[in-house]
Amino acid sequence: MSPASQPPAKYINREELRSYENSLKYYRDLKNSMDTARYEGREEGIAEGIEIGRETGIDLGIQAVALALLKEGVSDDIILKTTQLTPEQLQKLRQES
Numbered sequence: 001m002s003p004a005s006q007p008p009a010k011y012i013n014r015e016e017l018r019s020y021e022n023s024l025k026y027y028r029d030l031k032n033s034m035d036t037a038r039y040e041g042r043e044e045g046i047a048e049g050i051e052i053g054r055e056t057g058i059d060l061g062i063q064a065v066a067l068a069l070l071k072e073g074v075s076d077d078i079i080l081k082t083t084q085l086t087p088e089q090l091q092k093l094r095q096e097s
Contacts, residue, residue, distance in 0.1 A: 063093055066079050
């Protein structure tokens, strides 16, 4: 059996083995911490993305309703009360349509 395939304990003394094992434990702990942080970050990102998507969908729905009301000739006051858009947002929608 070649030295490379032998367990490290056969070629090092107890102090070196203890140091090696501590180093290995540190590496594994660090890797586990990084893996956990990565997983939690990914989950947080997904949740944030879903929330942003939901808010965007709601905003687009409100804009669609406002545009439909504008096309039907509904007054700005009623559209603003119904959709809770600002006058500036309604004006911008009017210009874009």
